[in-house]
Amino acid sequence: MNASWQPFPVAFFFMDYGKPEKATENYFSATFLETAGMRTIRHATGAESMMRACNLLMERTRDLCQEAIAVVINEANRFTSFEHDHLVTLDNLLERRKKRAFFILIYQNDAEWGGQQAIDHRPPTQVTGRFYSMAHQFTGLLWGNANAIDFQGCDVTMAFNEYDEGVIFPDDETGVPCTAYFARNAYMNGYRLTSQVGLFREVVEDLRVKNHLPAIAPFPMQSFERFVYFLLVRIAGEDPNFRQFNREQALKALLWAGYIELELSKHAVVPDDTHR
Template structure:
């Protein structure tokens, strides 16, 4: 029996307004001639999901481009060989543990250029998740890769994705006065373009995201919404019609719990809530015609909304 994608562990990714804005920011930075862009965003807002989506759907770019991702680990050793080893391991390269930094650089560059040649392109985009873990020296190490690529006629564009509510990393960054201490050639390459990645903001963002289940995502000839709530769908009901209910429910929770700060809905909570509503609630009710505001509020709570928001506030206050 074929399992519906919503019932699998790896549920489908959807293009949100935040992802579209993210893609546009990268394209603009490349067109402006920058070597990188600094992206700020909170935990669970969908930054990693966004990079995966952009990798899998390269049509947002105007020309063939190689793309790959790494996650920067917390590490005590900030030597050049340690930095290059992190990249090697995550792109599947194996080298002797005593290899020099120069050898590691060459192997990484050869791998990237090989992928570019196979794709018939001259640019590679490197997404660096958890970029708040980078030290000032790490940016210098990246310039070595950039220089080696340039010498061979290829470009390396870096997307630095920072988790802004990682209190420990942010404190380290402030203490070291990272940006102020970086030399001009590093600042000029990587710190002239910025972007803020957000969760789902307001009715428009939510309506756009919910509509993906009504129209874009399909299984066995039916949209996801139609598959799980066929009768209501045939009578004109759409999941996107509840965008305002989501906004109202979030507002009620935040007021009642005295939550401060941005009211964006994280993609993590959104994905869980939609799963619960479509897969668990709608099919179990033969007379289903839509969700009410109170139900959506309860589903958001059951999906972990309040726990995540309180954790965010604790981190920021730490």
């Protein structure tokens, strides 16, 4: 892993959190251990399991010759008061060993049935002070200037450029950028996905307006990746005479990607049942 971009000597530990029936210390610590491929001890006490999780994180910093550790927990929106208490326990164990830990809790604000759950629904002050001192709101890919290829001010253009120049396929010494692989002849003649950002934007805006949505909105990564997949693999990759995409193909890819269903679900009206 290339760590040259890091301004501080920090080791990263990534884990996904489940949704247990009982959020015990054993379940919480087992998630850390199993993520690292370690065996859990069935009859260990909660305190013993938490200490093993602490030792794991200590070893991670030592193995990577780092001074601090960043614990990145995905699906932290599933946390209850019990998980926050376990996090406090783990933080205390690390602190007593003079190890600095940073906890990065990733919340999916649209992950719950029956409405949104937001990071603003925070736990008590002691927990908030430790783990919620800073928040960053992620968006989809933002559009920039509608009339120019803007690699700095347009997230969508930058994302397309990754397929044109950055992401290599296949992932070996024979690999080339994705656009070059699936649209080889067109690429050799100068074609790039970024050259058609204007067309893609028009198709997206037209589709949104037809479905009574605001014309401009961030492009969700979930549907963007599927959109590009369909364009490159299912259209360009299957046409040896491909030169560039037309409006019909762009719309077909957008619909196949489930773009409009995802956007409509975010704007769905929740029935008011307070009087039932």
